[in-house]
Amino acid sequence: MKTRFISVALLVIVSLMTLGQRPNLDLTFTADNNGTYIQFDSIKVMNRIQGGDTVLYFPDTVLVLDYEVGISQIPKIGNVFQVFQNYPNPVSDQTTISLYVPDKDKVSMIITDILGKVILKSDRVLDQGTHYLRITPGGAYLYFFTAYWRGSTSSSIKILHVPVGSNLAASMEYLGSEITTPQLKVMEDIQGFTYTLGDELLYIGYADTLESGILDTPEESQTYTFHFATNIPCPGTPTVEYEGQIYNTIQIFSQCWMKENLNVGTMIPGNQEMTDNEIMEKYCYENDTYNCNIYGGLYQWDEMMQYTTTEGTQGICPSGWHLPTDEEWKVLEGSVDSHFGIGDQIWDFGDFRGHDAGTNLKTSSGWNGGGNGIDLLGFSGLPGGDCYGPGNFINIGYNGYWRSSTSVCARYLNYDRSGVCRTLMFPAGWGFSARCIRDY
Numbered sequence: 001m002k003t004r005f006i007s008v009a010l011l012v013i014v015s016l017m018t019l020g021q022r023p024n025l026d027l028t029f030t031a032d033n034n035g036t037y038i039q040f041d042s043i044k045v046m047n048r049i050q051g052g053d054t055v056l057y058f059p060d061t062v063l064v065l066d067y068e069v070g071i072s073q074i075p076k077i078g079n080v081f082q083v084f085q086n087y088p089n090p091v092s093d094q095t096t097i098s099l100y101v102p103d104k105d106k107v108s109m110i111i112t113d114i115l116g117k118v119i120l121k122s123d124r125v126l127d128q129g130t131h132y133l134r135i136t137p138g139g140a141y142l143y144f145f146t147a148y149w150r151g152s153t154s155s156s157i158k159i160l161h162v163p164v165g166s167n168l169a170a171s172m173e174y175l176g177s178e179i180t181t182p183q184l185k186v187m188e189d190i191q192g193f194t195y196t197l198g199d200e201l202l203y204i205g206y207a208d209t210l211e212s213g214i215l216d217t218p219e220e221s222q223t224y225t226f227h228f229a230t231n232i233p234c235p236g237t238p239t240v241e242y243e244g245q246i247y248n249t250i251q252i253f254s255q256c257w258m259k260e261n262l263n264v265g266t267m268i269p270g271n272q273e274m275t276d277n278e279i280m281e282k283y284c285y286e287n288d289t290y291n292c293n294i295y296g297g298l299y300q301w302d303e304m305m306q307y308t309t310t311e312g313t314q315g316i317c318p319s320g321w322h323l324p325t326d327e328e329w330k331v332l333e334g335s336v337d338s339h340f341g342i343g344d345q346i347w348d349f350g351d352f353r354g355h356d357a358g359t360n361l362k363t364s365s366g367w368n369g370g371g372n373g374i375d376l377l378g379f380s381g382l383p384g385g386d387c388y389g390p391g392n393f394i395n396i397g398y399n400g401y402w403r404s405s406t407s408v409c410a411r412y413l414n415y416d417r418s419g420v421c422r423t424l425m426f427p428a429g430w431g432f433s434a435r436c437i438r439d440y
Contacts, residue, residue, distance in 0.1 A: 026221035028085060028158060031205055031212075034229040037090050037162060040207040045193070046343050048200045048215070048327055052193040053343075083147050083155040086135065090160035093168060096175070097133045099147055099155070101126045108148040109133070111159075111172065113140050120172045131177040137161040138170035158223060200327065204342050205254075212253035213331040213342040216440060227254045230377045234438065242318040243280075249438075250378040253335050255328065256438035259380050261296025261402075264316055265303075270431070271391030274303040280316055283387045283431045285396050295384030295396070298431030301408050311406050317436035324437045326406035326422075333420050336360040336377050352419035359418045368397040371415025381413050387431030401432040 282297030362373025385396030
């Protein structure tokens with residue numbers, strides 16, 4: 001069974017120390033299911049470069065990481081003025097904000113809209129401790145709450161508003177305080193998790209029995225939305241028109257994939273090498289365009305990448321889309337497997353892995369030898385075969401092969417296996433199918 005955690009939201013603050021300054025990365029999370037806000041239970045953050053992970057549980061919604069450049073110092077929580085992310089967020093009518101004041105002094109609290117117009121303002125002298133406010137937004141969809149302590153030290157959050165029915169008048173109500181330090185994860189709680197600019201992080205959001213994964217290399221503060229919809233066209237992008245053809249899309253939690261293999265380029269004979277000649281080239285199985293129309297084209301790795309080695313490159317995909325990385329394939333596998341979830345170590349190994357990810361990715365027809373899948377989430381993996389060596393076509397109906405943009409790391413589905421194979425064994429000169437994933 002997949003592990004389930006208990007929490008609702010996350011604000012990750014990565015403390016930096018550059019040229020004597022320590023700016024923050026504020027990573028804010030929310031969740032959506034086909035346009036409807038849902039409350040997730042917890043978030044796991046994994047560093048896919050350095051290793052290590054940490055989990056936040058409600059009501060602990062802030063993670064403070066000490067970012068080391070040269071000599072760093074663990075911040076003393078009691079000396080940090082901080083506004084915590086409101087809950088719930090997005091908000092339909094009212095929401096609660098808490099802020100921590102290190103020492104008694106004047107605090108100015110201001111709510112502005114996206115244009116910077118001041119909607120509400122309140123000045124109070126607040127004692128040391130955690131203070132609570134009840135906020136009722138107005139009619140806009142996005143607000144900013146900023147608090148100033150001692151006139152210069154400030155902290156801000158975004159408030160997402162989803163109006164339901166008639167809008168209430170904007171208001172800010174002080175609820176009270178408690179003399180405690182905020183419940184933040186400090187260094188002794190997160191010894192196994194470090195972050196350096198340039199690291200790729202995997203965020204896993206949990207909602208009931210479901211989980212959704214997002215990969216990113218954060219360099220600035222931003223808001224992430226976990227998507228929990230599946231088996232629907234990608235919201236806002238149901239189809240993609242590219243090189244004279246229409247491709248359907250499929251939303252698989254937080255990933256948006258093309259539902260079909262690419263079939264772009266000029267067909268060349270299978271015994272001819274693809275070259276960097278500014279013309280997209282493809283093989284069709286048995287040199288028959290009918291097979292390209294059914295299974296898509298087959299591409300050597302260099303041609304698919306358009307002669308770059310940059311991971312996550314657009315390659316032969318349309319604008320706004322890219323060739324999936326090895327890590328993105330792992331997220332997909334963890335999304336569809338019934339036993340092993342996103343971020344499970346099993347996806348880091350080679351050969352066939354997982355319990356039923358392959359069965360769940362394969363189409364429900366078209367596979368020989370009783371090898372049909374159930375196409376659980378709509379990926380529609382077809383057995384398009386491959387072209388190995390000069391003009392040798394093999395395995396149509398039995399195997400489907402796809403490259404990643406990570407070196408020549410490939411995936412393949414087999415007619416009599418329920419898992420998914422991850423391998424580095426296939427030469428770059430073999431022709432495989434290509435699938436595109438939308439840019440985050």
